[in-house]
Amino acid sequence: MDGAGQQQRFKTPGDATGEQSLHGPATEIETGVGDPAVSKPPPSKRKRxxxxxxxxxxxxxxxxxxxCYWLHARQFESTDDAFIDGFQSKVASRVSGPxxxxxxxxxxxxxxxxxILELDPRDYEVSLGQAQANAANAAAQAxxxxxxxxxxxxxxxxDNAQVLVAQADATQARQDLARYEASSPDAISRQQFDQSKATALGMxxxxxSARQAVNAGQAQLAAQQAKIDAADASSRQAAESVKNAELQLSYTHICAPVAGRITxxxxDVGNYVMPGQALLAIVPSRVWVTANFKETQLTHMRVGQLVTVTVDAYPGHPLHGHIESLQRGTxxxxxxxxxxxxxxNYVKVVQRVPVKIVFDGDDWHNYPLAPGMSVIPEVTVR
Known part of the structure; x- marks a missing residue:
């Protein structure tokens, strides 16, 4: 390669002549001009x-x-494993019918x-009428x-009076016979004596006989008393049958056992129901919170401690309550x-214990709280 080619390789934009020899001033490659890592000045000590x-x-x-958060949080215990709880009353039919x-x-x-519900009462009205007729018949027999x-x-x-009469006649006949026996044989005839003796025996x-009639009458009286007792028992049985028929008839009118909402x-109308068949449920208005706290959260938890309850459906309206009880069992x-x-194959797992929390005051009545709704309780434990 000639000298002109070497000069062309090291030409720089800032060269006024457009050419520079290999032995001329230092180029950008040699001095590092244009490299950010080299050209950036180091930060000052004050900036560091x-x-x-x-x-x-x-x-x-x-x-x-x-x-500060730890100091605040250690005063409370909270869980998201909590929900509105409440009883429900299942309403079932006690008789069959449409x-x-x-x-x-x-x-x-x-x-x-x-x-809340009416069943067809006609069959039970007929049964009641029959029971009342049987009761009247039993009462008449009694x-x-x-x-x-x-x-x-x-x-x-x-018969007792006849006994007294016969007793008097027999006494009179015995006395007459005794007088004849005490008299001289010449004073009375043999015929009179035999007649007096026969009269005494007859009396x-x-x-x-009169006494036997009395005994028979007393036996018949006892038997009749037994019949009366049996008739009275039948009459009472018939009366209980009337009560049972009335009760069965009353079961055709189904009423709400408690106050609450139908769920x-x-x-529906026209359905044929059977005894014991569940028809609907009633949820009472009285509800509470069941919170399943970890067993490690119960160290400082006591009955009566105040609780702030936040319902997921109403996040901006906290409710207040207190702990009523802790379940004895996980x-x-x-x-x-x-x-x-x-x-x-035992593996230790932190268990949860249900805690019952009841609401204080009447604020909770302002919200349609229903069993199963999610809540977050915060218990003040310190």
Whole structure:
């Protein structure tokens, strides 16, 4: 390569002549001009101190804020495993029959004792009429048995009177016989003596017959009393049958057992229902919170501690309550398939314990709280 080619390779934009020899002034490649890492001046010591101070200030602020949050958070225990809880009253039919009237709709508010359903009552009205007729018949039989007893008592009284008469006649005959026996044989004839003796024997026999009649009358009286007792028992049984028929008839009118709202309605007019069939459920207005806290959160938790409840559906309206009770047993202990820790494959898991929280005041009535709604309770434990 010639000298002109060498000069062309090292030509720079700032060269006034457009050419530079290899032995001329230093080029950009040699001096490093144009390289950012080389051309940027190093930061000053003051700037490094400012940056380090800012980082330290941020770290200190975060530590202070974290410590303050810890001081605040250690006074409370909270969980998102919580929900609105409440009882539900299942309404079922106690008799069978077709539904002829449905007096409530879904989610209607009902009062305790309010009619909600009507079944066809005609079959039960007929049964009631038959029971009432049987009861009247049994009562008439009992009355007839008592009337017969009174008649038998009158006959027995007459038999007792006949005994007294026969007793008097027998006594008179014995006395006459005794006088004849004491008299001289020449004073009376043999015929008179034999007649007096026969009369005495006849009167004794008549007395004995009257006594037997009394005994028979007393036996008949006892038998009739037994008949009266049986008639009374039948009458009472018939009366109970009437009550049962009335009760069965009353079951055709189904009323709300508690106050609340209608839910889970599974029946309509025309459906044929059977005894024990669930028709609908009523959720009472009284609800509470069941919060499943970890067992490690119960260290300082006590009955009566104040709780702030935030309902997910109404986040801007916290409600207030207190702990009413802590369940004596974890949720897994009462599950359908409790853990068997003696099988050899035991793995320790933090358990949860249901805590019942009831609302204070009347603020919670302003919101349609329903069982199953999610909440976040915050318990003040210190």
């Amino acid at each position: 101190l400012v940056i380090a101070g800012g980082v330290l200030l941020v770290v200190c602020t975060l530590v202070v804020l974290g410590f 539904v002829v009237a449905l007096l409530v709709g879904d989610n209607d508010q009902v009062k305790a004792g309010q009619p 009355a007839q048995a008592r009337a017969d007893l009174q008649a038998m008592q009158a006959d027995l009284n007459e 004794n026999a008549k007395l004995e 889970q309605r599974s029946v 949720g897994s202990f009462f599950s359908t398939l409790p853990a068997e820790n003696a099988t050899g």
